[in-house]
Amino acid sequence: MPFAFDSTFILLIPPMILALYAQYKVRHTYKKFSEVPSASGISGADIARRLLRDEGIHDVQVEEVEGTLSDHYDPRDKVVRLSSDNYRGHHLAGLAIAAHEVGHAIQHANGYVPLSLRHAILPVCNIGSMAAFPLFFIGMLMRSAGLMDLGIAFFAAVVIFQVVTLPVEFNASSRAMAQLVDGRYLAPQEGTLARKVLTAAALTYVAAAATSLMQLLQFVLQRNRSDD
Numbered sequence: 001m002p003f004a005f006d007s008t009f010i011l012l013i014p015p016m017i018l019a020l021y022a023q024y025k026v027r028h029t030y031k032k033f034s035e036v037p038s039a040s041g042i043s044g045a046d047i048a049r050r051l052l053r054d055e056g057i058h059d060v061q062v063e064e065v066e067g068t069l070s071d072h073y074d075p076r077d078k079v080v081r082l083s084s085d086n087y088r089g090h091h092l093a094g095l096a097i098a099a100h101e102v103g104h105a106i107q108h109a110n111g112y113v114p115l116s117l118r119h120a121i122l123p124v125c126n127i128g129s130m131a132a133f134p135l136f137f138i139g140m141l142m143r144s145a146g147l148m149d150l151g152i153a154f155f156a157a158v159v160i161f162q163v164v165t166l167p168v169e170f171n172a173s174s175r176a177m178a179q180l181v182d183g184r185y186l187a188p189q190e191g192t193l194a195r196k197v198l199t200a201a202a203l204t205y206v207a208a209a210a211t212s213l214m215q216l217l218q219f220v221l222q223r224n225r226s227d228d
Contacts, residue, residue, distance in 0.1 A: 012214050038091060040187075047185060100198055103179070118168055124157045129158050145223070169205045170202060
């Protein structure tokens, strides 16, 4: 049976639907709450710096970066980078996202084990993401079980990375909410709204992990079928 019509592709339909929904949800939620001014009137850049100061972290910088939802923490340079709208904006979405990225900086400062593990396997994951598909498909065409197994092994590294990412992201969001509440940077009615922004963002990681797990299962099933 031609690979393009293989019945194992059905496995990918549910996580692909989830991924599409997650993309819609995060963009819809972000747009909605980027139009809601925060009661504190603090910009994303200012809240990030204040939260870092509150945690006694003085060696992490806060910088502006181009793009939309391009916010991230860079552990190599120790920089919290916020997209322009979140860096300069005074809205609830930017406040929540800035706090989330600071949550990663706190994880790094505290030696949070899942974050350290994610950083350790990142190089293998990068290689695996590039090599897994070509190796597996060449193995199928050449009927080489060894190449298919190698492709599966490389892709398993990608899956492990994405699974480890889940507790890292959830923990960063929990830290963000705790910081915002403990520092009284949120008005009483804002806590639930900020959590909606972080929950929507976390859904994208859940969808990515689910898609990768199903892709790995599909590879394994096809590998087993090649032995028949």
